[in-house]
Amino acid sequence: MTPRPEQKTPKKDSEQSVAAKLLIEIGPLLVFFGVNAAYGIFAGTGAFMVATVVSLSLAWWLYHKVPVMPLVSAVIVMIFGGLTLYLQDESFIKLKPTIVYGMFAALLLAGLATGKHLLAFLFGPVLNLTDEGWRKLTVRWAVFFVLMAVLNEFVWRNFSTDIWVSFKAFGFLPITLIFAMAQVPLMQRYGVPEENGSD
Incomplete structure:
Protein backbone atom coordinates (compact mmCIF):
# COMPACT_ATOMS: atom_id res chain seq x y z
CA MET A 1 0.00 0.00 0.00
CA THR A 2 1.61 3.22 -1.13
CA PRO A 3 1.70 6.01 1.43
CA ARG A 4 -0.54 8.95 0.74
CA PRO A 5 1.30 12.16 -0.06
CA GLU A 6 1.42 14.58 2.81
CA GLN A 7 -1.21 17.25 2.41
CA LYS A 8 -0.70 20.78 3.62
CA THR A 9 -3.15 21.77 6.29
CA PRO A 10 -4.79 25.21 6.24
CA LYS A 11 -2.79 26.06 9.36
CA LYS A 12 0.52 25.27 7.60
CA ASP A 13 -0.55 27.25 4.55
CA SER A 14 -1.46 30.18 6.79
CA GLU A 15 1.87 30.03 8.63
CA GLN A 16 3.78 29.89 5.34
CA SER A 17 1.77 32.84 4.01
CA VAL A 18 2.52 34.91 7.12
CA ALA A 19 6.22 34.02 6.89
CA ALA A 20 6.32 34.97 3.21
CA LYS A 21 4.60 38.30 3.87
CA LEU A 22 7.01 39.09 6.71
CA LEU A 23 9.94 38.28 4.44
CA ILE A 24 8.55 40.57 1.75
CA GLU A 25 7.90 43.39 4.22
CA ILE A 26 11.02 43.34 6.40
CA GLY A 27 13.52 41.49 4.21
CA PRO A 28 14.81 44.63 2.46
CA LEU A 29 15.13 46.44 5.80
CA LEU A 30 17.19 43.59 7.27
CA VAL A 31 19.40 43.59 4.17
CA PHE A 32 19.81 47.37 4.52
CA PHE A 33 20.76 46.99 8.19
CA GLY A 34 23.25 44.18 7.60
CA VAL A 35 25.03 45.70 4.60
CA ASN A 36 25.17 49.13 6.24
CA ALA A 37 26.75 47.61 9.35
CA ALA A 38 29.38 45.84 7.25
CA TYR A 39 30.09 48.25 4.40
CA GLY A 40 28.45 51.61 5.14
CA ILE A 41 25.38 53.59 4.15
CA PHE A 42 26.01 53.79 0.41
CA ALA A 43 26.52 50.05 -0.02
CA GLY A 44 23.52 49.54 2.26
CA THR A 45 21.42 51.84 0.07
CA GLY A 46 22.33 49.92 -3.09
CA ALA A 47 21.56 46.61 -1.40
CA PHE A 48 18.28 48.06 -0.11
CA MET A 49 17.24 49.00 -3.64
CA VAL A 50 18.07 45.54 -5.00
CA ALA A 51 16.32 43.79 -2.09
CA THR A 52 13.23 45.96 -2.60
CA VAL A 53 12.97 44.89 -6.24
CA VAL A 54 13.45 41.25 -5.21
CA SER A 55 10.74 41.50 -2.54
CA LEU A 56 8.23 43.01 -4.99
CA SER A 57 9.07 40.31 -7.52
CA LEU A 58 8.50 37.68 -4.84
CA ALA A 59 5.15 39.24 -3.95
CA TRP A 60 4.10 39.13 -7.62
CA TRP A 61 5.27 35.55 -8.00
CA LEU A 62 3.44 34.35 -4.87
CA TYR A 63 0.25 36.42 -5.04
CA HIS A 64 0.10 37.68 -8.65
CA LYS A 65 -0.28 41.22 -7.35
CA VAL A 66 1.75 43.86 -5.55
CA PRO A 67 0.19 45.71 -2.58
CA VAL A 68 -0.24 49.43 -3.16
CA MET A 69 1.68 50.71 -0.13
CA PRO A 70 4.84 48.60 -0.66
CA LEU A 71 4.75 49.55 -4.34
CA VAL A 72 4.61 53.29 -3.56
CA SER A 73 7.37 52.86 -1.00
CA ALA A 74 9.50 50.96 -3.54
CA VAL A 75 9.18 53.74 -6.12
CA ILE A 76 10.38 56.28 -3.57
CA VAL A 77 13.22 53.95 -2.52
CA MET A 78 14.36 53.85 -6.16
CA ILE A 79 14.18 57.64 -6.51
CA PHE A 80 15.80 58.64 -3.22
CA GLY A 81 18.19 55.70 -3.20
CA GLY A 82 19.31 56.67 -6.69
CA LEU A 83 19.85 60.26 -5.59
CA THR A 84 21.80 59.05 -2.55
CA LEU A 85 24.17 57.01 -4.69
CA TYR A 86 24.47 59.48 -7.56
CA LEU A 87 25.13 62.52 -5.35
CA GLN A 88 26.87 60.54 -2.59
CA ASP A 89 24.60 62.27 -0.08
CA GLU A 90 23.00 60.04 2.56
CA SER A 91 20.39 62.69 3.42
CA PHE A 92 18.19 61.54 0.54
CA ILE A 93 17.73 57.95 1.74
CA LYS A 94 17.11 59.27 5.26
CA LEU A 95 14.35 61.51 3.92
CA LYS A 96 12.61 58.59 2.22
CA PRO A 97 10.53 57.46 5.27
CA THR A 98 9.47 61.06 5.93
CA ILE A 99 8.25 61.41 2.34
CA VAL A 100 6.45 58.05 2.39
CA TYR A 101 4.70 58.67 5.71
CA GLY A 102 3.80 62.23 4.71
CA MET A 103 2.41 61.04 1.38
CA PHE A 104 0.26 58.36 3.02
CA ALA A 105 -1.09 60.87 5.55
CA ALA A 106 -1.87 63.40 2.81
CA LEU A 107 -3.65 60.78 0.67
CA LEU A 108 -5.76 59.58 3.59
CA LEU A 109 -6.74 63.12 4.59
CA ALA A 110 -7.46 64.10 0.99
CA GLY A 111 -9.71 61.07 0.62
CA LEU A 112 -11.45 61.95 3.87
CA ALA A 113 -12.03 65.52 2.67
CA THR A 114 -13.65 64.25 -0.54
CA GLY A 115 -15.79 61.67 1.24
CA LYS A 116 -13.76 58.68 0.05
CA HIS A 117 -12.33 56.16 2.49
CA LEU A 118 -9.08 55.01 0.92
CA LEU A 119 -8.57 52.46 3.69
CA ALA A 120 -11.83 50.84 2.64
CA PHE A 121 -10.40 50.55 -0.89
CA LEU A 122 -7.24 48.91 0.46
CA PHE A 123 -8.71 46.71 3.19
CA GLY A 124 -12.35 46.36 2.17
CA PRO A 125 -11.95 42.68 1.21
CA VAL A 126 -10.84 41.79 4.77
CA LEU A 127 -12.56 44.47 6.86
CA ASN A 128 -16.22 45.44 6.86
CA LEU A 129 -16.77 48.65 8.82
CA THR A 130 -19.46 51.30 8.99
CA ASP A 131 -18.76 54.71 7.42
CA GLU A 132 -18.08 56.14 10.87
CA GLY A 133 -15.66 53.30 11.56
CA TRP A 134 -13.75 53.93 8.33
CA ARG A 135 -13.67 57.66 9.08
CA LYS A 136 -12.24 57.22 12.58
CA LEU A 137 -9.76 54.59 11.43
CA THR A 138 -8.61 56.86 8.60
CA VAL A 139 -8.08 59.81 10.96
CA ARG A 140 -6.09 57.65 13.36
CA TRP A 141 -3.82 56.27 10.64
CA ALA A 142 -3.31 59.71 9.12
CA VAL A 143 -2.24 61.12 12.49
CA PHE A 144 -0.02 58.09 13.04
CA PHE A 145 1.74 58.60 9.70
CA VAL A 146 2.32 62.28 10.49
CA LEU A 147 3.85 61.36 13.86
CA MET A 148 6.04 58.70 12.23
CA ALA A 149 7.29 61.28 9.71
CA VAL A 150 8.15 63.63 12.57
CA LEU A 151 9.86 60.80 14.46
CA ASN A 152 11.98 59.91 11.44
CA GLU A 153 13.05 63.52 11.06
CA PHE A 154 13.97 63.70 14.74
CA VAL A 155 16.03 60.50 14.68
CA TRP A 156 18.03 61.10 11.52
CA ILE A 163 21.46 54.54 15.01
CA TRP A 164 19.01 55.75 12.35
CA VAL A 165 19.45 52.57 10.30
CA SER A 166 18.96 50.42 13.41
CA PHE A 167 15.84 52.35 14.36
CA LYS A 168 14.51 52.11 10.83
CA ALA A 169 15.04 48.34 10.77
CA PHE A 170 13.93 47.49 14.31
CA GLY A 171 11.91 50.47 15.51
CA PHE A 172 9.42 51.52 12.85
CA LEU A 173 7.95 48.05 12.25
CA PRO A 174 7.24 47.18 15.93
CA ILE A 175 5.72 50.63 16.47
CA THR A 176 3.47 50.13 13.43
CA LEU A 177 2.42 46.64 14.56
CA ILE A 178 1.61 47.86 18.06
CA PHE A 179 -0.44 50.74 16.66
CA ALA A 180 -2.29 48.41 14.28
CA MET A 181 -3.13 46.04 17.12
CA ALA A 182 -4.38 48.97 19.18
CA GLN A 183 -7.00 49.63 16.47
CA VAL A 184 -8.66 46.22 16.91
CA PRO A 185 -11.21 47.47 19.52
CA LEU A 186 -12.29 50.26 17.15
CA MET A 187 -12.68 47.82 14.27
CA GLN A 188 -14.72 45.49 16.48
CA ARG A 189 -16.91 48.35 17.69
CA TYR A 190 -17.72 49.57 14.18
CA GLY A 191 -17.68 46.25 12.38
CA VAL A 192 -20.68 45.37 10.22
CA PRO A 193 -22.01 41.88 11.06
CA GLU A 194 -21.84 39.48 8.14
CA GLU A 195 -25.20 38.53 6.73
CA ASN A 196 -26.11 34.88 7.01
CA GLY A 197 -26.54 33.58 3.49
CA SER A 198 -28.51 30.52 4.55
CA ASP A 199 -32.30 30.58 4.42
Whole structure:
Protein backbone atom coordinates (compact mmCIF):
# COMPACT_ATOMS: atom_id res chain seq x y z
CA MET A 1 0.00 0.00 0.00
CA THR A 2 1.61 3.22 -1.13
CA PRO A 3 1.70 6.01 1.43
CA ARG A 4 -0.54 8.95 0.74
CA PRO A 5 1.30 12.16 -0.06
CA GLU A 6 1.42 14.58 2.81
CA GLN A 7 -1.21 17.25 2.41
CA LYS A 8 -0.70 20.78 3.62
CA THR A 9 -3.15 21.77 6.29
CA PRO A 10 -4.79 25.21 6.24
CA LYS A 11 -2.79 26.06 9.36
CA LYS A 12 0.52 25.27 7.60
CA ASP A 13 -0.55 27.25 4.55
CA SER A 14 -1.46 30.18 6.79
CA GLU A 15 1.87 30.03 8.63
CA GLN A 16 3.78 29.89 5.34
CA SER A 17 1.77 32.84 4.01
CA VAL A 18 2.52 34.91 7.12
CA ALA A 19 6.22 34.02 6.89
CA ALA A 20 6.32 34.97 3.21
CA LYS A 21 4.60 38.30 3.87
CA LEU A 22 7.01 39.09 6.71
CA LEU A 23 9.94 38.28 4.44
CA ILE A 24 8.55 40.57 1.75
CA GLU A 25 7.90 43.39 4.22
CA ILE A 26 11.02 43.34 6.40
CA GLY A 27 13.52 41.49 4.21
CA PRO A 28 14.81 44.63 2.46
CA LEU A 29 15.13 46.44 5.80
CA LEU A 30 17.19 43.59 7.27
CA VAL A 31 19.40 43.59 4.17
CA PHE A 32 19.81 47.37 4.52
CA PHE A 33 20.76 46.99 8.19
CA GLY A 34 23.25 44.18 7.60
CA VAL A 35 25.03 45.70 4.60
CA ASN A 36 25.17 49.13 6.24
CA ALA A 37 26.75 47.61 9.35
CA ALA A 38 29.38 45.84 7.25
CA TYR A 39 30.09 48.25 4.40
CA GLY A 40 28.45 51.61 5.14
CA ILE A 41 25.38 53.59 4.15
CA PHE A 42 26.01 53.79 0.41
CA ALA A 43 26.52 50.05 -0.02
CA GLY A 44 23.52 49.54 2.26
CA THR A 45 21.42 51.84 0.07
CA GLY A 46 22.33 49.92 -3.09
CA ALA A 47 21.56 46.61 -1.40
CA PHE A 48 18.28 48.06 -0.11
CA MET A 49 17.24 49.00 -3.64
CA VAL A 50 18.07 45.54 -5.00
CA ALA A 51 16.32 43.79 -2.09
CA THR A 52 13.23 45.96 -2.60
CA VAL A 53 12.97 44.89 -6.24
CA VAL A 54 13.45 41.25 -5.21
CA SER A 55 10.74 41.50 -2.54
CA LEU A 56 8.23 43.01 -4.99
CA SER A 57 9.07 40.31 -7.52
CA LEU A 58 8.50 37.68 -4.84
CA ALA A 59 5.15 39.24 -3.95
CA TRP A 60 4.10 39.13 -7.62
CA TRP A 61 5.27 35.55 -8.00
CA LEU A 62 3.44 34.35 -4.87
CA TYR A 63 0.25 36.42 -5.04
CA HIS A 64 0.10 37.68 -8.65
CA LYS A 65 -0.28 41.22 -7.35
CA VAL A 66 1.75 43.86 -5.55
CA PRO A 67 0.19 45.71 -2.58
CA VAL A 68 -0.24 49.43 -3.16
CA MET A 69 1.68 50.71 -0.13
CA PRO A 70 4.84 48.60 -0.66
CA LEU A 71 4.75 49.55 -4.34
CA VAL A 72 4.61 53.29 -3.56
CA SER A 73 7.37 52.86 -1.00
CA ALA A 74 9.50 50.96 -3.54
CA VAL A 75 9.18 53.74 -6.12
CA ILE A 76 10.38 56.28 -3.57
CA VAL A 77 13.22 53.95 -2.52
CA MET A 78 14.36 53.85 -6.16
CA ILE A 79 14.18 57.64 -6.51
CA PHE A 80 15.80 58.64 -3.22
CA GLY A 81 18.19 55.70 -3.20
CA GLY A 82 19.31 56.67 -6.69
CA LEU A 83 19.85 60.26 -5.59
CA THR A 84 21.80 59.05 -2.55
CA LEU A 85 24.17 57.01 -4.69
CA TYR A 86 24.47 59.48 -7.56
CA LEU A 87 25.13 62.52 -5.35
CA GLN A 88 26.87 60.54 -2.59
CA ASP A 89 24.60 62.27 -0.08
CA GLU A 90 23.00 60.04 2.56
CA SER A 91 20.39 62.69 3.42
CA PHE A 92 18.19 61.54 0.54
CA ILE A 93 17.73 57.95 1.74
CA LYS A 94 17.11 59.27 5.26
CA LEU A 95 14.35 61.51 3.92
CA LYS A 96 12.61 58.59 2.22
CA PRO A 97 10.53 57.46 5.27
CA THR A 98 9.47 61.06 5.93
CA ILE A 99 8.25 61.41 2.34
CA VAL A 100 6.45 58.05 2.39
CA TYR A 101 4.70 58.67 5.71
CA GLY A 102 3.80 62.23 4.71
CA MET A 103 2.41 61.04 1.38
CA PHE A 104 0.26 58.36 3.02
CA ALA A 105 -1.09 60.87 5.55
CA ALA A 106 -1.87 63.40 2.81
CA LEU A 107 -3.65 60.78 0.67
CA LEU A 108 -5.76 59.58 3.59
CA LEU A 109 -6.74 63.12 4.59
CA ALA A 110 -7.46 64.10 0.99
CA GLY A 111 -9.71 61.07 0.62
CA LEU A 112 -11.45 61.95 3.87
CA ALA A 113 -12.03 65.52 2.67
CA THR A 114 -13.65 64.25 -0.54
CA GLY A 115 -15.79 61.67 1.24
CA LYS A 116 -13.76 58.68 0.05
CA HIS A 117 -12.33 56.16 2.49
CA LEU A 118 -9.08 55.01 0.92
CA LEU A 119 -8.57 52.46 3.69
CA ALA A 120 -11.83 50.84 2.64
CA PHE A 121 -10.40 50.55 -0.89
CA LEU A 122 -7.24 48.91 0.46
CA PHE A 123 -8.71 46.71 3.19
CA GLY A 124 -12.35 46.36 2.17
CA PRO A 125 -11.95 42.68 1.21
CA VAL A 126 -10.84 41.79 4.77
CA LEU A 127 -12.56 44.47 6.86
CA ASN A 128 -16.22 45.44 6.86
CA LEU A 129 -16.77 48.65 8.82
CA THR A 130 -19.46 51.30 8.99
CA ASP A 131 -18.76 54.71 7.42
CA GLU A 132 -18.08 56.14 10.87
CA GLY A 133 -15.66 53.30 11.56
CA TRP A 134 -13.75 53.93 8.33
CA ARG A 135 -13.67 57.66 9.08
CA LYS A 136 -12.24 57.22 12.58
CA LEU A 137 -9.76 54.59 11.43
CA THR A 138 -8.61 56.86 8.60
CA VAL A 139 -8.08 59.81 10.96
CA ARG A 140 -6.09 57.65 13.36
CA TRP A 141 -3.82 56.27 10.64
CA ALA A 142 -3.31 59.71 9.12
CA VAL A 143 -2.24 61.12 12.49
CA PHE A 144 -0.02 58.09 13.04
CA PHE A 145 1.74 58.60 9.70
CA VAL A 146 2.32 62.28 10.49
CA LEU A 147 3.85 61.36 13.86
CA MET A 148 6.04 58.70 12.23
CA ALA A 149 7.29 61.28 9.71
CA VAL A 150 8.15 63.63 12.57
CA LEU A 151 9.86 60.80 14.46
CA ASN A 152 11.98 59.91 11.44
CA GLU A 153 13.05 63.52 11.06
CA PHE A 154 13.97 63.70 14.74
CA VAL A 155 16.03 60.50 14.68
CA TRP A 156 18.03 61.10 11.52
CA ARG A 157 18.76 64.73 12.29
CA ASN A 158 19.87 64.13 15.89
CA PHE A 159 21.61 60.74 15.87
CA SER A 160 24.26 58.91 13.90
CA THR A 161 23.56 57.10 10.65
CA ASP A 162 24.03 53.70 12.33
CA ILE A 163 21.46 54.54 15.01
CA TRP A 164 19.01 55.75 12.35
CA VAL A 165 19.45 52.57 10.30
CA SER A 166 18.96 50.42 13.41
CA PHE A 167 15.84 52.35 14.36
CA LYS A 168 14.51 52.11 10.83
CA ALA A 169 15.04 48.34 10.77
CA PHE A 170 13.93 47.49 14.31
CA GLY A 171 11.91 50.47 15.51
CA PHE A 172 9.42 51.52 12.85
CA LEU A 173 7.95 48.05 12.25
CA PRO A 174 7.24 47.18 15.93
CA ILE A 175 5.72 50.63 16.47
CA THR A 176 3.47 50.13 13.43
CA LEU A 177 2.42 46.64 14.56
CA ILE A 178 1.61 47.86 18.06
CA PHE A 179 -0.44 50.74 16.66
CA ALA A 180 -2.29 48.41 14.28
CA MET A 181 -3.13 46.04 17.12
CA ALA A 182 -4.38 48.97 19.18
CA GLN A 183 -7.00 49.63 16.47
CA VAL A 184 -8.66 46.22 16.91
CA PRO A 185 -11.21 47.47 19.52
CA LEU A 186 -12.29 50.26 17.15
CA MET A 187 -12.68 47.82 14.27
CA GLN A 188 -14.72 45.49 16.48
CA ARG A 189 -16.91 48.35 17.69
CA TYR A 190 -17.72 49.57 14.18
CA GLY A 191 -17.68 46.25 12.38
CA VAL A 192 -20.68 45.37 10.22
CA PRO A 193 -22.01 41.88 11.06
CA GLU A 194 -21.84 39.48 8.14
CA GLU A 195 -25.20 38.53 6.73
CA ASN A 196 -26.11 34.88 7.01
CA GLY A 197 -26.54 33.58 3.49
CA SER A 198 -28.51 30.52 4.55
CA ASP A 199 -32.30 30.58 4.42
